[in-house]
Amino acid sequence: MEGLNKTAKIQFFFRPFSPDPEVQMVIFVAFLMMYLTSLSGNATIALTVRVNHSLHTPMYFFLANLAVLEIFYTSSIAPLALANLLSMGKTPVSITGCGTQMFFFIFLGGADCVLLAVMAYDRFVAICHPLRYTLIMSWCLCVELVVGSLVLGLLVSLLLTILIFQLPFCHNNEVYHFYCDVPAVMHLACGDTRVHETALYIISFIVLSIPLSLISTSYVFIVAAIIRIRSAEGRSRAFNTCSSHVLVVLLQYGCTSFIYLSPSSSYSPEMGQVVSVVYTFITPVLNPLIYSMRNKELKDALRKALRKF
DSSP, rough: HHHHHHHHHHHEOOOOOOSSSSOOOOOOHHHHHHHHHHHHHHHHHHHHHHHHHGOSSHHHHHHHHHHHHHHHHHHHHHHHHHHHTTTTTTTOOHHHHHHHHHHHHHHHHHHHHHHHHHHHHHHHHHHGGGHHHHSSSHHHHHHHHHHHHHHHHHHHHHHHHHTTSSBOSSSEEESSSSSSOOHHHHTTTTTOOHHHHHHHHHHHHHHHHHHHHHHHHHHHHHHHHHHHHOHHHHHHHHHHHHHHHHHHHHHHHHHHHHHHSSOGGGOOOOHHHHHHHIIIIIHHHHHHHHHHHHOHHHHHHHHHHHHHO
16 A cells, blocks of 8 residues: 555656757747647648538548547647656656546547548548448448547557556656656556566557558558559549558558567667657648648648638
């Protein structure tokens, strides 16, 4: 009981990126600009899909939900990270606050990964079974797939958060990161973490490999179907609807796999920080740009919306 009381009273601090306040301020400005750009870009896509009736199709329904997820996903990280950049790592977070941030980060990130697999399935049906598309991708199924993504993300998040915060934490309370990421927090535990590291690896492998396998399988059939399209215009249109999704998948899965599927013995806090910046700040900025630049219908809808203002 005494050990639990000590753990409950622990406050975590986040190590600054640099001991130089000027460098920290430059990083703060960069993070703030990326965060605001991410919020505005994803909100613009979600609102454009919402108000434009020509975009009320399953593909854009999933895209709008992805944009909303990205807003909450980056918002679970950015405020605390920005506060710590300004305070040179002197902003404390309680163990409850750290657990809450970890929970929402894993929940939203997991739902994001599953939703990308759902979007790949949607493109598979649209390209490989175009005549049956509206029948298969009913609105009821679309809503169920989005809810299913959220439920799976929630279950994984609960499992991992409980797993990590069962560990005892002692005097080492400086997190070598800018948010409460699983590997960084687990490295602060003062107990034996071998079982937890193995469990983390197995859960991460399952959560990342199953959606990625579904995405890969979908695109094998999609590529085969595109090759059979006779007209160059048809092939180009089919390719454009998929290429933006492929780029987003490569960014999201590439970075998360590097962090969560690397052996714990090779875990580098410095590299972990750099790679995490990519999928917590840079990717949410790039996603709206990738989709708006590669998708003609969305681009036209955005232009029409901008002209109204």
